[in-house]
Amino acid sequence: MEKKTKKKYTETEIKQALTFVEIFEKKDEIDCKGCGYDTCRDFAAAMLEGKETPSKCVELSKKVIDKLKRKEKELRESLFLNQEILDAVPAPIIYEDKEGKAIGCNKAYEDIAGIKRFDIKDKKLPEYSDNKVYNELNDKLNASLLKNPGKQVVETVVKYPGGDDITIELHKAVFTDREGRTAGFVSILFDITERVKQNKELAVAKNTAELSVSLLKKMPSGFVIVDDSLIIIESNTAFARLMGEDVAIIEEINQGLKGADLRAVFPHHIIFSTIIESGEEFYSKDIEVNNKKIKISLFTIEKNKTAGAILLDLSIPDVKNEEVRKRAEEVIRENLDTVQKIAYLLGENASKTENVLSSVIRLLSDNEKK
Ligand code: SF4
Incomplete structure (x- = not known):
């Protein structure tokens, strides 16, 4: 039996009541009778009378269920996508x-x-x-x-x-x-296993390099290391003395002559350019500097980038010279290994660290956004 309402309501009141069951336009009034009333308007009037609630509208229930299903699907897809991103x-x-x-x-x-x-x-x-x-x-x-x-x-x-x-x-x-x-x-x-291992190796290599340089600095023979622009990276007091009084005075202020241009202190600088450009491992010759006969032994430290040299004053007695030369060459060779290792480790470590840091930044930034 169809339900009836007693009171009459204005068009505005009916339209307002219809919005509770999501009926906003005339075409939405389908009058399906699912609520027990002949028309949607009768149902709206019953709601205004306080006899019915929106939940009794069958069509509204269907709409709500459809919405929930759509939301659930979206949620599932979103969770799936999130998991896919995390798995990647x-x-x-x-x-x-x-x-x-x-x-x-x-x-x-x-x-x-x-x-x-x-x-x-x-x-x-x-x-x-x-x-x-x-x-x-x-x-x-x-x-x-x-x-x-x-x-x-x-x-x-x-x-x-x-x-x-x-x-x-x-x-x-x-x-x-x-x-x-x-x-x-x-x-x-x-x-970070590899990074920790490399940091340890790097620390050992740095210590060894520092010890080697400190030993080289105490040698009675001169030693100098330059880069491919012939800028002095390291040298010792003996080298400065061999280069003359003026250079020795400068070395007292700028120990190791770091940053100085080899061309300004060493007249035979061309042999450094030659060994750096050729990448040759070792080269030795006798030269004369400040009226002193000097035996210079050049070594490639980093191919085409860095070279070092030991300078022996041949006025020192031969036996002593030979011993010093042998020791110096040994130290230079050890130093060469160490410096090459450091260069490799620095390059490798920097690239790995950069990758790890990029990931951290990306991931943490993602986490913050969630
Ligand atoms: S169930 Fe909803 S759509 Fe169907 S007649 Fe009633 S109010 Fe209108």
């Missing part, structure tokens, strides 16, 4: 709730932890990791971040499922809900 990141990422229970992770984290994301969901780290040091560190960071939300960066060691130890830089930050309240933590792990 080569650094392991895990995100946990405020209690430290895992919400999800990316493919790289699955690989490093040797576990699937579905197996860690809602679990705390100690439930799937036996690395006590890392687990305790994670707990401490969580507690600290809850007190002071922001970011923390720490270095630690973790194990691959295969058993290899790797040094990681753990970047941890909080993420928030819509109201801006802390909702959990996101961790990004950067493998």
Whole structure:
């Protein structure tokens, strides 16, 4: 039996009531009778009388269900896309709730932890990791971040499922809900094993280089190292003395003559240009400087970039000269190895560090936007 309303309402009142069931135009009044009334207008009048509520409109319910389905689909697609993006990141990422229970992770984290994301969901780290040091560190960071939300960066060691130890830089930050309240933590792990190893090698190489230079400076024979523009990188007092009194005075002020132009102090500078341009390993000849006979032995330190030389004053007794020359050549050769190693390490390290830093900036910037 059709439901009826008693009161009459104005057109404006009916139109307003119809908006509650999302009927905004005449064409939307489909009069399907699903609500038990002959027309949508009768239903609107019943709502104005307080006899019905919008939820009784079958068409509105359908619209709401359609909207919810569309939203759910969008949400699923968005979550899928987010997971795809996370999986494309080569650094392991895990995100946990405020209690430290895992919400999800990316493919790289699955690989490093040797576990699937579905197996860690809602679990705390100690439930799937036996690395006590890392687990305790994670707990401490969580507690600290809850007190002071922001970011923390720490270095630690973790194990691959295969058993290899790797040094990681753990970047941890909080993420928030819509109201801006802390909702959990996101961790990004950067493998810095190679960087740490290279830094150690670099430190050893630097020490060796410094020791070698310090030994060279104390030699009775002259030594000098120049770059491809013939600018002096390093030299010793003996070299300055061989170059004459004026140069020796300058060397007292500018020890090692660093930055000085070799052309201004050494008349045979052309032999340095020759060895740098040719890239030849070793070259030796006798020359005369300030009326002194000198044996100069040149070495390539970095091909076409840096060369060094040992200068022996041949007025020193022969036996002593020979001993000094041999020792000096030995030291130069050691120094050559060290300097070449440093150049390689500096180049490699700089490029790797740049890559890692770029990733960190990108990832942390992404995290901040979420
Ligand atoms: S169910 Fe909704 S659309 Fe159908 S007649 Fe009632 S008010 Fe109009």
